[in-house]
Amino acid sequence: MADVETGLPSVSSVERRCSFHLFVRTAYHLLYFLGHNAVLCWAMYIWYKIGDASTKHPVIQNLKYLAPAFFTNWNFTFQTVFLGLSLLYDLLEWFDKHTGNVAVKIRYWRDVLFCSAVVPFTLFVTSMFWSVYAIDRELVFPTIYDEVVPWWFNHCVHTNIVVVLLLETLLQARRKPTDEKVEQTIYWGVAFAYAVVYYTIYFATHRWLYQVFGVMTWWQVCIYQIFIWGISYVFYLLQFPINRLIHGQEEEKSLEQKEDTANSVAQKSDTGKVITDLKAPPFSTRSWSLKFRSLRNQFETSRL
Secondary structure: OHHHHHOOOOHHHHHHHHHHHHHHHHHHHHHHHHHHHHHHHHHHHHHHHOOOHHHOOHHHHHHHHOHHHOHHHHHHHHHHHHHHHHHHHHHHHHOOOOOOHHHHHHHHHHHHHHHHHHHHHHHHHHHHHHHHHHHOHHHOOOHHHHHOOOHHHHHHHHOHHHHHHHHHHHHOOOOOOOOHHHHHHHHHHHHHHHHHHHHHHHHHHOOOOOHHHHHOOHHHHHHHHHHHHHHHHHHHHHHHHHHHHHHOOOOOOOHHHHHHHHHHHEEEOOOOOEEEOOOOOOHHHOOHHHHHHHHHHHHHHOOO
16 A cells, blocks of 8 residues: 555565566676677687688788787777676676675776777777778778688677677666766777877888778878767767666656655654754755745744
8 A cells, every 4th residue: 555655666566677677687798798708719719820821911910910909809808898897796786795895896997987988989990890891891801801700700899899888778877977087088098099009000010000091191191080089089978868868867766765865854853853954855955045934834833
């Protein structure tokens, strides 16, 4: 009867929904974490295989020696670390240890890493790669790569990574930055660090890591670089309004939170007097005139 009168869902129904949501989230993080590690293991096999005598082509040799410099590998590493942190937090939540100090730090860095690196750089890698690939694949993924890189591996690191974003956005509400200063520091730090690595390779070897830069003049390269930074930053900013469209503007308060708020506003002492906390809502959001009226009404209606 209490649930019917208050219009709030029962505690058991809320617990069932939370358990099912946690199960889906854990299963998704586990499957993708294992899948990403399997892809990384296959990448190591490809790297080792390139040393064979049958793969002495200079373009493929560059694929081996410059593999750590490809931004696709950077982004895939960001996603793998994020999935590992997410899975670890899910396990702590299953054992009801998610409120501890370690769990809070894991959740913090999980959300910061997702917002600052995983979202903007994954969308950048996918959009830029397939856009250039559609125009001329030789500029970003030469045909000779097919000798050592399977077609499914290419989709794992350039297509399937978007599915991680879609599922994570649907399952986890992130309506605003977790720590905007830290997120922006990570984003711009990674962007500039990769620019340093990329241009250092060019000036040291006199060849571009991606051939799309080789068909441009220097002023076109500069404009394209600014465009890359700009579109990635737009991806970072857009994730929050999109998340609010999916999950709503604000989280609904749970029954326990509503009870705590009500108890903090007005509490009765042992003598039966009402004790009002001016620092708690709704008094904290009212002007002093409204607060005075509320207190005056309480004194006028009380018996001395």
